[in-house]
Amino acid sequence: MRHLLSISDLGAEGIEEVMRLTDSFVEVSSRAIPKVPTLRGKTVVSLFFENSTRTRLSFETAAKRLSADIMTFSVGTSSVSKGESVRDTVETIEAMGIDAVVVRHRSAGVPWQVSRWIDASVINAGDGWHEHPTQALLDCYTIRERLQTLDGRRVAIVGDIKHSRVARSAVLAFSALGADVTLVAPPTLLPPSLAGWPVQVSHDLDEVLPKVDVVYLLRMQSERMQEALVPSLREYTAGYGLTRRRAAQLQDSTLVMHPGPMNRGVEIAAEVTALPNAVITRQVANGVAVRMAVLFLLLGSGTGR
């Protein structure tokens, strides 16, 4: 595998391989000096056209722990100048001699375009509404940490599916590993077509909650009100928020997940984030090891290119 653009580049086997690699990198991360020489001499560029300090730091930490050299390019710094095309930017960067580029862009598909222009490996760190594969991988890892497997597990993904790259990658990853996925959202926040999506759909969160092993909440942005997608955040929370009252319907073992950043009091109540089965901080913690696994898979000796 040369690039990680979509979860579908991995398939079930590829995801399993990332999970196995992640196990060993979790072990590395727990050491006093959490660093291995695996990618010494390799150069990884983080190219963020859209700000996301969390994701960028997670990738950069992962690369550092593998002893790779890091270059950071982000919008707003002199390194990505306004008006320069994406192609010019990546070709300039590639000329410096690099092995992988981690791309985040607000427009869907940019990592695909970049992969056609350069020889280095391209890792999609989130493209518009489309995909965020490493988020889905760390979610899979986090679920397996607690529930051993996704096979046969019932997962509800709740909220703004339509505009969510997290949801698109999660649906592909969870279902590849055998989970039953139910999307729970008002019709206005679902994609116009779900043809080919291995999911069920519900508009009744209260009916779904008692039956699931994982409830995965998506960030609800206030601009959705301006687009007449929901009347108000209050009404959204009443219908689709994981309130304290609703959380009481969950089975004791049901995991509560969120990709962050959270709007406490909107899609998730503050008290719910503190429940023992809320694994939101585990998701963040696993992010580094999963991204080490992905970098190793693409750049490590003997595998990838």
Add this chain to the structure above:
Amino acid sequence: MIRGGTVVDAGGRRRADVRISPIDGTILEVGPDLDPGAGGAGVIDAGGCLVTPGLVDLHTHLREPGGEEAETIESGSRAAALGGYTAVVAMPNTNPAIDDAATVRQVLELGAKALCDVRVAGAITVGRAGKQLAPLAEMAELGVRLFTDDGCGVQDSQLMRRALEYAGPLGVTLAQHCEDQALAGGGHLHEGEWSSRLGIPGIPAEAEELMVARDIALSRLTAAPVHFLHLSTAGSVELVREAKARGLRITAEAAPHHFTLTAAAAGGYDPIFKVNPPLRTDDDVTAVKAGLADGTIDAIATDHAPHTQEAKEEPFDQAPPGMVGLETALALALTELDLPVERVLALLAWGPAAIAGLTGDHGGPVQPGRPANLTVIDPAAEWTVDPDRLASRSRNCPYAGRRLTGRVRHTILRAEVVVLDGEAQR
């Protein structure tokens, strides 16, 4: 003299040679086995070929003035001639827009030296802004017969009604790019399976169909003709079919990409496949083909829309919509439509010539006294599309590598051979 071909025009087909006059640009004689004259000088071989009225494109973006890095009137007209066109209608979404007599005159003057006749569509509203009626009469006086705000539709129903009423006595036709902007919602791809999967905002078929339905109603209200540009959905085709059955003054065109490609082509996020109206579904392709076959759709129009490589390398949601089409339209129609050659040529030559008000000069019939605007087509020639070999200044052709059957061999503009054996002569 064009020798050895089969003449095909609205009157049918017959084996005939065609003698043309370089002096006055007309057809002198049409008949089987004409005498080539001493030494055979000036004989153009048409053996195994169809000799047809020159093709007419109702929908060409020549980009001049203002977009010369993507296309000029000269480069676009060369592409047109190579595609078999002897006349194109230049769309007014230039910079500035063609919305007054001065700009019409400027484009017509540049077009006078082109490799095909360049006619002009004027804007319906000032600056194509959809607010204020453009000086339609002033432009009509210069010979403008089609008006459109193409690139977008006239959103304001009252303004469109007034434009139709006002245009009535001018003897011109208003042409609409049908898209309800609010419902289209800034989309970049047909709303459906692919837009959902790719996470790209979609444009529902209904955004087009709403305006088709509205303008059919407005045509009824005003008794004025309406021409629909680039119909792309099954629903639009059905609306036009019904309107025609009721005797309304409706005409319609479809673009080759809407009967050859679907939204699936955009699956790799290449903005080459971004176009407006967007590529739709298999069912829509089938419906457009049926409309072309049964006469619901009167013309194939290219919507030739050149864009620079830089523009087409923008992210999908920022790249401009459009594809070049002049050099592939005829071959796509011959290859992909299961229609008799006569019907294909009706859609490419005499059908659009009538809509554009060009029947005096273009679209046939091939007979003595008529202007010698002719295309010689080798219907059996196979070729592979190579965007790098197009004469257009732009390369945004979505058919790279596609095998096509049928190719323009010669194009003759007022008896001047502008394309000979597939090569532009100037």
